[in-house]
Amino acid sequence: MTPKKTILALSAHTDDAELGMGATLARYAESGHVIYYAAFTQAPSRHGHDPKKELFKAASALGLPKNRVILHNFERRQFNNSRQEILQIMCDLEKQLYPTMVFVPSRSDTHQDHEVISREAFRAFKYYSILGYELPWNTIAFESQAFMSLDRKDVNKKIKAIKAYQSQNEKPYAQPDFIESWARMRGATIGERYAETFEVIRLIMEL
Numbered sequence: 001m002t003p004k005k006t007i008l009a010l011s012a013h014t015d016d017a018e019l020g021m022g023a024t025l026a027r028y029a030e031s032g033h034v035i036y037y038a039a040f041t042q043a044p045s046r047h048g049h050d051p052k053k054e055l056f057k058a059a060s061a062l063g064l065p066k067n068r069v070i071l072h073n074f075e076r077r078q079f080n081n082s083r084q085e086i087l088q089i090m091c092d093l094e095k096q097l098y099p100t101m102v103f104v105p106s107r108s109d110t111h112q113d114h115e116v117i118s119r120e121a122f123r124a125f126k127y128y129s130i131l132g133y134e135l136p137w138n139t140i141a142f143e144s145q146a147f148m149s150l151d152r153k154d155v156n157k158k159i160k161a162i163k164a165y166q167s168q169n170e171k172p173y174a175q176p177d178f179i180e181s182w183a184r185m186r187g188a189t190i191g192e193r194y195a196e197t198f199e200v201i202r203l204i205m206e207l
């Protein structure tokens with residue numbers, strides 16, 4: 001039996017990790033690995049929608065337990081003003097979790113909040129394996145170096161998780177046909193039906 005990994009997924013906004021690696025998270029969860037998910041603020045929510053409820057619904061669609069989902073409340077698009085506080089939260093997570101792998105927005109992500117999460121995570125987790133997930137609408141070029149092969153059911157869970165964010169439902173990247181085609185395209189890259197891809201920021205090799 002393979003030993004259980006502790007996976008830490010860091011999102012600037014709720015929905016980032018779901019979009020970039022939702023199907024991979026579902027696959028890890030189904031394989032019994034321990035997954036922590038931390039978002040530093042919530043995605044914009046329509047009036048009348050409870051963003052925390054949307055996050056828990058999305059997490060549950062992926063098989064992530066509620067007690068390992070963490071939500072902070074930093075001001076959107078202003079993360080740059082809270083870098084030290086964000087770094088401290090990550091350093092505390094590092095001490096608590098000793099994660100096997102940390103997932104962050106890629107280093108080529110141009111969104112100002114994503115950039116802060118990616119850079120500060122490297123400071124906090126530089127002695128760990130770090131992979132950057134793909135959000136194609138935020139990058140000019142993406143270093144597509146690592147792949148997770150997926151089943152249709154993993155992609156379906158991702159689609160369900162994204163649907164939980166009702167306020168984002170009109171975004172082109174939240175459409176089920178887009179999510180499926182994106183996974184097909186990444187799957188075709190490695191000769192599989194479906195996949196998600198990652199930038200290798202740091203890889204600590206193990207025997």
Ligand SMILES: [Zn+2]
Pocket residue numbers: 012013016111114
């Ligand atoms: Zn975001």
